[in-house]
Amino acid sequence: MTNEKVHDMHDKDGIQATPALLVETAEDRCVGAGQCELVAPELFAQDDDGVSRVRIAEPEPELWPAAREAADLCPVQAVLLTGTAATDTAATGEAATGTAAGAGGAERERRGG
Numbered sequence: 441m442t443n444e445k446v447h448d449m450h451d452k453d454g455i456q457a458t459p460a461l462l463v464e465t466a467e468d469r470c471v472g473a474g475q476c477e478l479v480a481p482e483l484f485a486q487d488d489d490g491v492s493r494v495r496i497a498e499p500e501p502e503l504w505p506a507a508r509e510a511a512d513l514c515p516v517q518a519v520l521l522t523g524t525a526a527t528d529t530a531a532t533g534e535a536a537t538g539t540a541a542g543a544g545g546a547e548r549e550r551r552g553g
């Protein structure tokens with residue numbers, strides 16, 4: 441691990457930040473396609489109207505790949521991933537996958553693009 445990476449894992453007070461992935465759905469955008477629940481039933485459940493509801497807003501790291509896959513597969517980018525692990529897979533030791541697109545979608549959502 442590079443010094444830069446070690447530095448990135450510490451907050452401004454020098455205390456190591458625990459990587460976290462926060463999951464939410466944009467319920468006003470959800471079209472009920474069900475991809476999120478299909479790939480990550482531990483994390484998502486559709487309500488009676490078909491709208492996706494998050495079951496675990498801050499999942500354990502073993503569920504992060506499933507969360508990222510759900511974000512990738514959602515056809516309307518309604519699965520939003522934030523937190524320190526949303527874009528920095530290297531910090532968590534996870535292999536980088538196409539899931540960055542999902543996190544990128546969340547980033548685009550925040551920026552309004």
Ligand code: SF4
Nearest residue numbers: 470471473474476514
């Ligand atoms: S995949 Fe997207 S559109 Fe489909 S239920 Fe999940 S959040 Fe809604």
